[in-house]
């Protein structure tokens with residue numbers, strides 16, 4: 001049966017991280033996968049997570065399944081963190097939240113519910129977008145199309161192109177936005193641009209779907225959901241896919257949730273039931289560990305404060321790496337790399353060709369995606385010189 005089964009190429013992100021791990025070059029540097037690395041080159045466990053985890057280990061009395069919709073403290077804490085008290089009050093009873101295995105699980109369940117709704121429209125994704133969006137959404141049978149987003153010439157958002165393209169999005173269509181810290185470009189909309197987009201959604205009737213994987217890594221926990229909240233405030237129905245992989249460092253615990261904002265309580269019940277039924281078909285119910293930890297952090301004032309302070313420190317460090325890296329590239333080449341400091345979150349494109357990215361990989365052991373997306377959060381004072389020298393060598 002398996003004789004003719006094709007062997008698939010490795011994943012464009014996970015495969016490169018594995019290739020870097022296997023590389024014996026002592027000077028190798030991995031700037032591929034979006035994981036926050038500290039000065040020592042390690043992905044740290046948040047101290048708030050350690051404390052919540054310790055308490056959980058001591059108090060846990062069962063490993064029985066959690067309910068299909070997930071851990072309630074987690075769902076309540078995250079829904080509040082993302083939507084905020086005002087929106088929750090104005091959309092009272094019309095919000096359903098379902099815990100998922102990471103943000104991927106949330107995108108998939110969101111797509112499953114959208115497909116089940118029979119809207120029949122297209123899903124618009126930014127050009128470019130995180131590559132996994134395509135199979136996650138496409139595999140449920142929804143048709144995808146692209147809207148212009150990133151302009152390699154200006155290293156920023158091509159907002160006019162985005163607006164022109166989205167003028168074609170109509171009722172029944174879904175438009176996927178990155179809530180903050182656009183992956184792969186790091187180029188985000190400003191507040192005014194979010195308002196324009198929210199107005200378009202209201203007038204044209206398309207349904208926003210928001211992938212929120214980096215809340216807290218842009219301008220702050222509240223600021224990073226400005227656009228999301230504008231969309232929810234202006235449209236009757238919104239799907240949100242959120243993750244605690246990055247902002248609580250719970251990557252391997254697969255901790256995420258899908259939020260469905262509908263018109264009323266019946267719609268909330270319908271979306272929740274569809275999402276849990278889809279989960280049952282695919283993986284039954286979500287894992288408990290990460291969500292219980294996140295729920296504890298969000299519901300304990302002291303832990304929550306500590307977590308926020310740790311997250312803020314990580315974000316500040318990434319921003320100072322952005323400035324440092326951009327300045328050094330600029331000093332070495334005379335070219336303008338100021339855009340690196342302007343962009344948000346973990347990623348930026350360096351603007352290199354695929355050939356240059358491959359050459360850096362083979363000649364210098366410097367791993368970035370073929371698109372020249374780098375994870376700025378993997379830079380540190382020990383690898384910065386190496387990375388700058390390597391990049392300059394191919395420019």
Ligand code: LMR
Pocket residue numbers: 013014032033034035130132183
């Ligand atoms: C990334 O884009 O590197 C991260 O979101 C990790 C992943 O799963 O691809």
